[in-house]
Amino acid sequence: MSSAPSRRGFTYDFSIWYCPNDDPIASRISERLRKEGFRGYAEHQDQVAGTSVVLTAVEVIEASRVAILLLSAKSLGDPWCRRVSEWNLHHSIHRRGTKMIPVYVDVTKAEGPPFLRHLNELQYQTEFFFERLLSSLRTTSRRARAATSSRAKR
Template structure:
């Protein structure tokens, strides 16, 4: 599927960005999301030989509704992973682009790059991880998701 499309809605429900050594976690996440019916761009799996990696990344970011950043001990210090994270964050803030969902794999919020610490991360090891990730993909920006009032205030 080409990330360039002529419709108003992005052709990808998500894009998944990760350090190559984290492919086992990325593959599991991508497989589960596809089982749920989501379409996605998976960074190291969907790149086309002979194309610019930078151009492919920019197109995928622009063509995705939700950006999932897989953050591990190796990726948080990697310059390419930081750059892609910054591009996703820039689009989310300045161009009302995709929601950015940091996924922590063996790192704490304090270990995240400072520019990502304001985002609420998901912990991969949490028993409710997939449930929360799917919920993040199902909610649309600006959809006015219903808040449940605190107990006893109805």
């Protein structure tokens, strides 16, 4: 994990959080985003052996412009996945940091945690999933650049 900030103060354009059972989907999403030029962190792929999982999660959440939460039947029942989702939400609200995109995989929004239902979501199985995800990341990137340039003018 690199600690040097890149694009507009964030080390990562995205971080993706998921249950190990969802690794094939997380890999597909991460590879596609990286191919499009986004810099990212995939939870179970980019962890460094011998480091604290908790401290790494907190550092990555703070260093990511967008958090992608994969929500599947397995992850919804997993205490660690719930905790990471809550940490991302806390950072998003209280620190005005990371934006969150819940991605539902074979479950509905109604089955997801109530604390995430206020967020606009994506359904992985839809025809336009990648198009919408890329658009969301690009929109967030443009907003971050605009906010940075307006602060620089002051």
